[in-house]
Amino acid sequence: MSQLPVTTSIDADGVGWITFDDPGSRANAFNPPMLAALREAIAGLEGAAGLKAVVLVSAKEKIFIAGADLRWIAALPDAAAAAQLSREGQELFGRLAALKVPVVAAIHGACAGGGFELALAGAWRVASDAKETTVGLPEVGVGLIPGWGGCVRLPRLVGAAAAAGHILKAALVPAADALKAGLVDELAPAAELRLRAKAAALRLAAAGLPVRAVPPAAPAEFFATQRRTASGRFRGQPAAAALDVIERGGGLPEAEALRLETERFAGLATGEAARNLIRVFFLKEAGRKATLDAWFAEPAPAAAEPFRIVGVIGAGVMGSGIAQWCASRGLGVILCDTDREAIERGITAIRGLFKQAEERGQLTHDQAHRMMGGIGVSTSLEDFDVCDLVIEAIVENVAEKQKLMANLAKIVGPDCVVASNTSALPLEELAAPLPHPGRVVGLHFFNPVNRMPLVELVLGPHTSRATAERALAFVKSLGKTPVVCRSSPGFFVTRVLFFYLNEACRLWEQGVPTEAIDAAMREWGWPMGPMRLIDEVGIDVTDFIFGEMQHYFPDRFVSTSICRRMLTAGMKGRKNGNGIGFYSYADDPEKPNPAMTQFVPVARAALEAGTIVERLNGVLVGETRRVLAEGVLKTPDDADLALLLGAGFPAVRGGLMRPAAGGQ
Numbered sequence: 313m314s315q316l317p318v319t320t321s322i323d324a325d326g327v328g329w330i331t332f333d334d335p336g337s338r339a340n341a342f343n344p345p346m347l348a349a350l351r352e353a354i355a356g357l358e359g360a361a362g363l364k365a366v367v368l369v370s371a372k373e374k375i376f377i378a379g380a381d382l383r384w385i386a387a388l389p390d391a392a393a394a395a396q397l398s399r400e401g402q403e404l405f406g407r408l409a410a411l412k413v414p415v416v417a418a419i420h421g422a423c424a425g426g427g428f429e430l431a432l433a434g435a436w437r438v439a440s441d442a443k444e445t446t447v448g449l450p451e452v453g454v455g456l457i458p459g460w461g462g463c464v465r466l467p468r469l470v471g472a473a474a475a476a477g478h479i480l481k482a483a484l485v486p487a488a489d490a491l492k493a494g495l496v497d498e499l500a501p502a503a504e505l506r507l508r509a510k511a512a513a514l515r516l517a518a519a520g521l522p523v524r525a526v527p528p529a530a531p532a533e534f535f536a537t538q539r540r541t542a543s544g545r546f547r548g549q550p551a552a553a554a555l556d557v558i559e560r561g562g563g564l565p566e567a568e569a570l571r572l573e574t575e576r577f578a579g580l581a582t583g584e585a586a587r588n589l590i591r592v593f594f595l596k597e598a599g600r601k602a603t604l605d606a607w608f609a610e611p612a613p614a615a616a617e618p619f620r621i622v623g624v625i626g627a628g629v630m631g632s633g634i635a636q637w638c639a640s641r642g643l644g645v646i647l648c649d650t651d652r653e654a655i656e657r658g659i660t661a662i663r664g665l666f667k668q669a670e671e672r673g674q675l676t677h678d679q680a681h682r683m684m685g686g687i688g689v690s691t692s693l694e695d696f697d698v699c700d701l702v703i704e705a706i707v708e709n710v711a712e713k714q715k716l717m718a719n720l721a722k723i724v725g726p727d728c729v730v731a732s733n734t735s736a737l738p739l740e741e742l743a744a745p746l747p748h749p750g751r752v753v754g755l756h757f758f759n760p761v762n763r764m765p766l767v768e769l770v771l772g773p774h775t776s777r778a779t780a781e782r783a784l785a786f787v788k789s790l791g792k793t794p795v796v797c798r799s800s801p802g803f804f805v806t807r808v809l810f811f812y813l814n815e816a817c818r819l820w821e822q823g824v825p826t827e828a829i830d831a832a833m834r835e836w837g838w839p840m841g842p843m844r845l846i847d848e849v850g851i852d853v854t855d856f857i858f859g860e861m862q863h864y865f866p867d868r869f870v871s872t873s874i875c876r877r878m879l880t881a882g883m884k885g886r887k888n889g890n891g892i893g894f895y896s897y898a899d900d901p902e903k904p905n906p907a908m909t910q911f912v913p914v915a916r917a918a919l920e921a922g923t924i925v926e927r928l929n930g931v932l933v934g935e936t937r938r939v940l941a942e943g944v945l946k947t948p949d950d951a952d953l954a955l956l957l958g959a960g961f962p963a964v965r966g967g968l969m970r971p972a973a974g975g976q
């Protein structure tokens with residue numbers, strides 16, 4: 313007989329153990345078989361003689377319960393089925409809560425969504441202090457609300473305002489923070505978790521359930537403010553639904569509050585936003601597991617030799633960001649720049665990034681100090697013979713990069729992989745001077761490196777599978793998501809993004825006001841409009857890349873001239889928070905720069921927001937289709953993922969090549 317995902321046993325002290333261990337997976341996630349098995353388990357304990365207490369525990373190494381399987385939710389046919397799913401879980405957890413004995417959750421590993429709602433149904437929660445233990449309700453992030461009692465039980469445990477904070481933030485918090493926030497009651501070393509949970513269970517069985525102070529209700533103004541803040545965001549819908557259940561449910565008996573939760577959950581679960589966000593969740597998951605099988609005819613080598621010492625050339629914005637990120641992952645780094653002052657600026661920037669990581673609690677002071685110590689600096693390439701990966705991030709200039717490659721070829725060892733961080737130059741041009749072009753690959757990081765999750769892994773015509781495999785493993789080991797593309801000017805993201813920005817400039821030149829263009833795209837979901845994005849990238853950089861695009865796509869890329877004219881007038885966009893571009897940062901950064909009227913060739917033209925969106929998204933879709941037809945990317949999913957992670961495409965739209973953006 314195959315093993316059940318939930319099993320029970322009662323030990324000699326009268327403690328019933330409910331163990332979650334999905335036999336078909338490394339994780340535990342609620343799905344119909346697991347829910348059915350839990351129902352059986354609870355039924356078995358309901359009538360058990362001599363039962364004093366119950367402990368919930370997972371047999372997995374890193375997961376308590378990761379929540380409900382999103383595949384299950386994505387397949388729900390309609391709102392009635394979603395309501396049924398919510399009721400089933402609520403009823404089951406309710407039976408657990410109503411057992412005549414105390415229920416204690418022993419949490420080790422991720423305890424998310426439905427997993428945490430299960431734990432909330434118990435009387436006490438003990439969490440292991442291991443780093444893999446995280447707790448929270450992330451449903452709002454995928455367009456849902458907790459629908460198995462989380463919106464009702466959490467406010468009754470920690471108060472309405474705190475519960476709203478957790479549910480709207482939709483994040484998993486480490487065990488120590490969960491203890492501080494009252495999400496769990498006790499921490500224990502992982503090795504002692506079961507013992508401590510059992511001790512707590514027996515203590516509660518002997519002394520009675522804990523009497524908890526009634527947490528404070530939140531005033532109506534709190535909810536009004538939260539609703540206002542949420543309404544402008546694309547998490548607005550689920551956030552408003554969660555606030556509703558927390559506020560109205562707070563004044564209702566539990567059963568009625570749960571009915572309200574079901575109603576609001578069902579209203580969201582099969583809606584467009586949730587469907588799209590769940591799709592994005594799976595896209596990201598697939599991206600993290602990307603392989604190179606579709607790119608090479610020959611099989612993968614047995615194991616990709618990992619990189620230990622990374623040489624980074626160019627200590628500017630990108631080079632210093634890459635060096636810091638590699639060091640933060642425990643790699644040895646040599647950072648080289650011909651300009652001593654650039655190295656000093658780079659090191660200052662790296663120090664700042666480590667400090668930031670410390671302040672955010674991502675690293676301890678000692679860790680940051682040690683990692684900083686792992687970065688050596690140099691003004692020459694001499695020391696690079698020890699590197700097994702070199703990433704060049706010098707100025708975007710073919711001749712300079714070729715010269716550098718030729719020098720590198722004389723220094724690095726025969727197994728060293730040579731990577732370029734160029735954002736647009738075809739790899740084959742850069743690799744031309746190298747005697748072994750098979751070891752050249754593109755690693756296109758995005759700015760800022762510590763925050764942008766995407767790396768385009770660019771394969772040149774000669775890149776060997778062994779090189780590509782090592783690079784792929786490297787990107788994954790950095791915690792970044794790779795999207796593999798074939799070398800071609802601008803690869804994918806730079807190419808389509810600058811076609812899009814050029815079209816935005818064309819609209820502007822045709823008289824559509826800056827604020828109308830930006831507001832239309834923001835309203836559609838982009839984090840910022842294209843004119844603002846040009847200011848952020850820099851008018852100079854934008855103009856330069858427009859030039860490159862025109863050079864490489866002479867028959868299709870007709871560069872607009874506004875950026876060139878702005879540059880001539882001394883406008884470079886937002887540089888270090890100051891500066892002047894489509895907006896004026898010294899005055900009011902929210903207001904379009906009044907001096908731009910000097911360039912307007914025609915009277916300002918009104919254009920409906922929908923038309924602006926259609927035109928600009930249309931350019932993105934059209935160019936992406938070409939990229940796919942040319943084989944620069946393999947699948948529309950790759951395109952969707954790259955724009956989501958590399959260009960801030962709004963997740964709530966599901967992806968560029970989906971109907972919402974005109975992609976299908």
Ligand code: NAI
Nearest residue numbers: 626627628629630649650651654705706707708734735759
């Ligand atoms: P940057 O101008 O901030 O830094 C370039 C650095 O390279 C300078 O410090 C310069 O002194 C140094 N350098 C120039 N020639 C050198 C040589 N032969 N040997 C050693 N050092 C040399 O440039 P940034 O923005 O960091 O860009 C670097 C590369 O990354 C470019 O290829 C760019 O296209 C690409 N990139 C830039 C992004 C951005 O947002 N800035 C995003 C993604 C890629």
